[in-house]
Amino acid sequence: MKFCFTDEQEQFRTVLRRFFVEKSPATEVRRLMATDTGWERATWKQLNKELGLSAVHIPETYGGQGFGFVELGIVLEEMGRALLCAPYFSSVVLAATAILNAGTEQQKQARLPGIAAGDTIATLAFTEDNGAWDSAGIEMVATPAGGGYRLDGVKSFVLDGHTADLIVVLARQPGSSGDDGLSLFTVAGDAPGLARQLLKTADMTRKQGRLKFQSVQAELLGEAGGAAAPFARTLDQAAACLANEMVGGAEKLRESAVDYAKMRVQFGRSIASFQAIKHKCADMLVDVELAKSAAYYAAEAAAANDPDLPAIASLAKACTADAYMQTAIHTIQIHGGIGFTWDNDSHLWFKRAKSSEVLLGGPHYHRELLMRRWNV
Amino acid sequence: MSEADEVSIRAEARAWLEANWNPDVDLVEWRKKLADTGWGVPTWPKEWYGRGLSAVQGAVVEAEFRRIGAVGVAKTGIRMLAAATLFDHGSQLHKRKFLHRILTGEDIWCQLFSEPGSGSDMAAASTRADLKDGKWIVNGQKLWTTSAQHAQYGLLLARTDWNVPKHRGLSYFIIDMKQPGITVQALAQMNHHASFNQVFFTDAVIEPEFLVGKLGEGWKVATTTLMHERRSAADGISSWGQESGRVGRAYDQERAEIATVMEPYKWYPQRAGRVDLVVERAQATGKNTDPVVRQEIAKLLTLHRTGQWISSRARAAQQMGRTPGPEGSLGKLVASHVARAAANVHTLISGADAMLTGEDSPLNGVIAEILVSTPATSIAGGTDEIQRNIIAERVLGMPKEPGLDADRPFKDVPRNIVS
Numbered sequence: 145m146k147f148c149f150t151d152e153q154e155q156f157r158t159v160l161r162r163f164f165v166e167k168s169p170a171t172e173v174r175r176l177m178a179t180d181t182g183w184e185r186a187t188w189k190q191l192n193k194e195l196g197l198s199a200v201h202i203p204e205t206y207g208g209q210g211f212g213f214v215e216l217g218i219v220l221e222e223m224g225r226a227l228l229c230a231p232y233f234s235s236v237v238l239a240a241t242a243i244l245n246a247g248t249e250q251q252k253q254a255r256l257p258g259i260a261a262g263d264t265i266a267t268l269a270f271t272e273d274n275g276a277w278d279s280a281g282i283e284m285v286a287t288p289a290g291g292g293y294r295l296d297g298v299k300s301f302v303l304d305g306h307t308a309d310l311i312v313v314l315a316r317q318p319g320s321s322g323d324d325g326l327s328l329f330t331v332a333g334d335a336p337g338l339a340r341q342l343l344k345t346a347d348m349t350r351k352q353g354r355l356k357f358q359s360v361q362a363e364l365l366g367e368a369g370g371a372a373a374p375f376a377r378t379l380d381q382a383a384a385c386l387a388n389e390m391v392g393g394a395e396k397l398r399e400s401a402v403d404y405a406k407m408r409v410q411f412g413r414s415i416a417s418f419q420a421i422k423h424k425c426a427d428m429l430v431d432v433e434l435a436k437s438a439a440y441y442a443a444e445a446a447a448a449n450d451p452d453l454p455a456i457a458s459l460a461k462a463c464t465a466d467a468y469m470q471t472a473i474h475t476i477q478i479h480g481g482i483g484f485t486w487d488n489d490s491h492l493w494f495k496r497a498k499s500s501e502v503l504l505g506g507p508h509y510h511r512e513l514l515m516r517r518w519n520v
Numbered sequence: 521m522s523e524a525d526e527v528s529i530r531a532e533a534r535a536w537l538e539a540n541w542n543p544d545v546d547l548v549e550w551r552k553k554l555a556d557t558g559w560g561v562p563t564w565p566k567e568w569y570g571r572g573l574s575a576v577q578g579a580v581v582e583a584e585f586r587r588i589g590a591v592g593v594a595k596t597g598i599r600m601l602a603a604a605t606l607f608d609h610g611s612q613l614h615k616r617k618f619l620h621r622i623l624t625g626e627d628i629w630c631q632l633f634s635e636p637g638s639g640s641d642m643a644a645a646s647t648r649a650d651l652k653d654g655k656w657i658v659n660g661q662k663l664w665t666t667s668a669q670h671a672q673y674g675l676l677l678a679r680t681d682w683n684v685p686k687h688r689g690l691s692y693f694i695i696d697m698k699q700p701g702i703t704v705q706a707l708a709q710m711n712h713h714a715s716f717n718q719v720f721f722t723d724a725v726i727e728p729e730f731l732v733g734k735l736g737e738g739w740k741v742a743t744t745t746l747m748h749e750r751r752s753a754a755d756g757i758s759s760w761g762q763e764s765g766r767v768g769r770a771y772d773q774e775r776a777e778i779a780t781v782m783e784p785y786k787w788y789p790q791r792a793g794r795v796d797l798v799v800e801r802a803q804a805t806g807k808n809t810d811p812v813v814r815q816e817i818a819k820l821l822t823l824h825r826t827g828q829w830i831s832s833r834a835r836a837a838q839q840m841g842r843t844p845g846p847e848g849s850l851g852k853l854v855a856s857h858v859a860r861a862a863a864n865v866h867t868l869i870s871g872a873d874a875m876l877t878g879e880d881s882p883l884n885g886v887i888a889e890i891l892v893s894t895p896a897t898s899i900a901g902g903t904d905e906i907q908r909n910i911i912a913e914r915v916l917g918m919p920k921e922p923g924l925d926a927d928r929p930f931k932d933v934p935r936n937i938v939s
C-alpha cells in the first residue's frame with residue numbers, strides 16, 4: 145500500500161481543482177440542479193475533450209486512459225468538492241465498471257469506447273422500490289425470448305436513470321433467489337416498453353430515476369446467471385469511489401466553516417476565538433482526515449485488486465458517510481442563521497452528504513458487512 | 521392538586537363546554553367568549569382573561585377541550601412570548617390593548633431581536649430608536665424575523681444610547697408593523713420554506729407609550745421574552761392539534777388560519793424531529809424487527825422521554841414554589857439532541873427513501889422535511905453553544921470568559937462590517 149500520492153497525481157489534482165473552480169462554481173451548480181436533466185452536454189463534452197475524465201480508469205484497449213482507481217478517486221474527490229453536476233458516477237463509476245467486470249471481450253470493445261469518450265451516458269440500474277442495495281432485493285425477472293431476453297419489473301433510485309443512453313440492468317431468472325440466477329443486461333435508454341420517471345430528490349445535484357420495464361428487449365452482458373460476483377465487485381469498487389467523492393465534499397465544508405468562523409464577529413471578537421468553535425473545527429479536521437485515510441486506502445485496495453477490498457470498501461463507505469454528515473451539521477451550525485438559508489451554499493453539500501450517506505447502503509449496513517467480511 | 525379539586529374542575533369545564541361549544545360558531549366570536557370567561561387560558565390571572573388555575577389544573581381543562589373537540593384560543597407563534605413579556609413588564613395600557621386580541625387570533629406578532637451583525641450577541645443590536653418631537657423614530661435592519669410578513673406588531677429591541685456599555689443602551693418597544701417606514705422581505709430557507717424575513721426600518725414611528733419597561737432596560741425585558749422562548753422550544757410543537765375531517769365553521773376557519781397566517785410554523789413540528797412518527801414508520805417499513813434499528817429507536821425514545829420528564833420536573837418544582845433547579849435550563853439543548861437523533865433514526869428507517877423529497881418521499885414529504893429542517897433547532901432561539909455557555913455560567917457557576925465588549929461604550933466595540 146502506498147500512503148502518498150505521486151507528484152504526477154498531485155499535479156493531476158491541481159489541474160482538476162482549477163478546472164472545477166472555473167467550470168462548477170456554486171452558481172453553476174444551482175443553475176444545473178434546477179433543471180430536470182441535472183447536467184449539460186456542453187460542459188460534459190468539454191470535461192472529456194480537455195481532460196478525458198470519463199476515460200480515466202478504462203483500459204487503453206477500450207478507448208480509455210488506462211489509469212486505475214487511485215486516479216479515479218482523485219477525480220471523484222475533486223468532483224465531490226465542486227459538487228459537479230454531471231453523470232459521472234452513474235456512467236463511469238457504476239456502468240463502465242460493471243461492464244469491465246462482467247462483459248465479454250466483444251462487449252467491452254463495443255460498449256466502453258463510447259463511455260470513455262463521454263459520447264454515451266450509461267448507468268447501472270439495480271436497486272428496486274424495496275431499496276435493498278444487494279442482490280437479495282432483486283425481483284426483476286429476465287425471460288429468454290427469441291435469442292435475447294425480456295425484462296419486466298421496476299428499478300428505482302437509478303442515478304441519471306431518466307437521461308442515460310445506455311442502461312446496465314441487474315435481473316434474475318424466474319424462480320431464482322439470492323445470488324443465484326442473476327444476470328446483467330444492457331438496454332437502450334429509449335427502448336420500447338421502458339417508462340422513465342424523474343424522482344424528486346432532496347439532493348438536487350444528483351438526479352435519480354424510476355424505471356418501469358414492461359417486456360423490454362435486453363442484451364445479456366457477460367455470462368447468464370453469473371452476475372453475482374461481478375456485480376458485488378462493482379459495488380465494492382463503487383463504494384470506494386463514493387468514499388472519495390464524499391471526502392472531497394466534507395473537506396470543502398470544513399474549509400468553508402473555518403473561513404466563516406474567522407470572519408464572523410460576535411461579543412466584540414471573532415467567533416473563531418471561542419473554544420466551542422475551535423474544538424468543533426479541530427474535530428472536523430480529525431473526522432475528515434480519518435475519512436480521507438479510509439477513502440484513499442480503499443482506492444489503493446481497489447487499484448491493487450486487494451482481496452480485502454470488500455471489507456475495506458465497506459469500512460470506507462461507513463466512515464466517510466458519518467464524517468461527511470457530521471461535518472455538514474457542524475458547518476451549518478457554525479454559520480448560525482445564515483447556514484439555514486437557501487442562499488448560503490452549505491445546504492447544497494449538506495443534502496449531498498445526506499444522499500451519499502444512504503446511497504449504496506447506509507453506515508450501519510456497511511459496518512455489518514465489514515464485520516462479516518472480516519469474519520467477526 | 522387534590523383529587524376532589526381535579527374532579528370539580530373537570531366537571532365545571534365539561535359542563536361549560538357542553539353548554540357553549542358549537543362547531544359552527546364564528547372562530548373569533550368563540551375565542552372572544554373563551555377570553556371573556558377565562559376558559560381559553562385558565563392558567564392566566566383572573567383579571568386578565570384567565571381563571572388563576574395551576575398548570576396541572578389547566579391541563580385538566582385542556583383535556584376537556586380535546587374530549588369535546590373544541591377549538592381553543594390562538595396560542596402558537598410569538599404571540600405567547602409577547603403575552604408573557606407584557607405580563608412581566610407591560611403597562612396596564614399594553615395589557616388592555618393587546619392581550620385580548622392575542623387570544624382571539626386577530627393580531628399576529630413577531631420578534632425583532634436578531635440583526636445581520638448580532639445574533640448570539642443579541643445585546644449588540646445596532647438598530648436605533650431616537651426620540652424626535654415626542655416620538656421614537658426607528659432606523660436599521662432586523663434579520664431572521666419569523667412571521668414578520670403577517671405581523672401587526674413586533675417586539676423590538678433597539679439601541680437608544682450609544683455611549684454606555686451594550687446591555688445598558690437598549691430599549692424594548694412594541695412597534696406597529698403595518699406602517700410605511702417598514703419593509704419586509706422574505707428569506708428562503710434550505711427546507712424550501714420562507715418563514716423568516718429581513719425587516720428594514722426607515723424612519724419608522726413608535727408612539728412613546730409603546731416603550732416596554734424603562735428606557736435603557738430593554739435587555740432585561742428581552743431576557744424575559746427569550747426565557748419563555750427557550751422554555752417553549754423545549755416543549756416543542758410536535759405536531760399540529762388539527763385532526764382532519766372535522767366538520768364545522770370554526771374548524772374551517774382554524775384550518776384557514778393555519779394555512780395562511782400560521783403558515784410560517786408549518787414545518788416547526790418537523791424541525792423538532794417528529795419523534796411521534798418513529799414507531800409507526802418502523803412498523804410500516806418492517807424495520808422494527810431489525811435489532812440495530814430497535815436500539816437506535818430505543819435510545820431516541822429514552823432521550824425524548826427523559827427530556828419531557830425534565831420539563832415536567834421543572835414545572836412541578838415551580839408549582840410547589842421551589843427555587844428553580846438546573847432542570848429548567850436544559851430543555852432547549854436537549855431538544856436539539858432529540859431533533860438530531862430523530863433525523864438519524866428517520867434516515868435509518870427510511871433507507872433509500874431518505875434520498876427522496878416531496879410527494880415521492882415517505883408520508884408525502886414529511887420525512888424529507890424533517891431531514892432538512894432539524895438543523896434549525898440548534899440555531900433558532902439561541903444556539904446550542906450559547907445554551908451551553910448559559911448552563912456552565914449560570915447553573916454551574918463557572919467564570920465567564922474575559923470579554924472585551926461589555927464594559928465599554930457600545931460605540932467603541934469591534935463589530936461586523938455589514939454591508
Ligand SMILES: Cc1cc2nc3c(=O)[nH]c(=O)nc-3n(C[C@H](O)[C@H](O)[C@H](O)COP(=O)(O)OP(=O)(O)OC[C@H]3O[C@@H](n4cnc5c(N)ncnc54)[C@H](O)[C@@H]3O)c2cc1C
Pocket residue numbers: 408410411415418419420421477478479480481482484630631632633634635636637638639640641663664665666667716896899900901902903904905906909
Ligand atoms: C428558523 C429560525 C427562526 C428564527 N426566528 C427568529 C425571530 O423570529 N426573531 C429573531 O430575532 N431571531 C430569529 N432567529 C435568529 C436566531 O436567534 C439566530 O440565528 C441565533 O441566535 C444565532 O445568531 P446568528 O445567526 O447571528 O449566529 P452567530 O451568533 O453569528 O453564531 C455563529 C456561530 O458562532 C457560535 N457562537 C457565537 N457566540 C458564541 C460564544 N460566545 N461561544 C461559543 N460559540 C459562539 C454560534 O453558536 C454559532 O455556531 C431565527 C433563526 C432561525 C434559524
